[in-house]
Amino acid sequence: MAFKYYATREISAYNVEIDKKVSLGLLDEERAIKMKEEFSRKIDKLIQMWSEAGEKRLKEKLAELCSIEAESEDDFEVSEKPTEIEPIKGKNS
Numbered sequence: 001m002a003f004k005y006y007a008t009r010e011i012s013a014y015n016v017e018i019d020k021k022v023s024l025g026l027l028d029e030e031r032a033i034k035m036k037e038e039f040s041r042k043i044d045k046l047i048q049m050w051s052e053a054g055e056k057r058l059k060e061k062l063a064e065l066c067s068i069e070a071e072s073e074d075d076f077e078v079s080e081k082p083t084e085i086e087p088i089k090g091k092n093s
Contacts, residue, residue, distance in 0.1 A: 003050055004047055004051075007043045007046070011040055011043055014036070015036050018032045018035055
């Protein structure tokens, strides 16, 4: 999520720079629009790739944690409750 906010700020900064060049006459407006769209598309694709990779890592980690938990539960067996309970002897006994 943080990367998405960062990328959005970067797109905005890039667009501001392109607009400055257009206003100074250094760049044609039509070309500027194409550059903005291309940059935005590339960043969106990058965000999607990062999101998919992050989701995949999250699923793998959850599966790993679930398998570890299942192994722990298998190793732990509860014996039957004792029929006779002995009182705990304290210091005063």
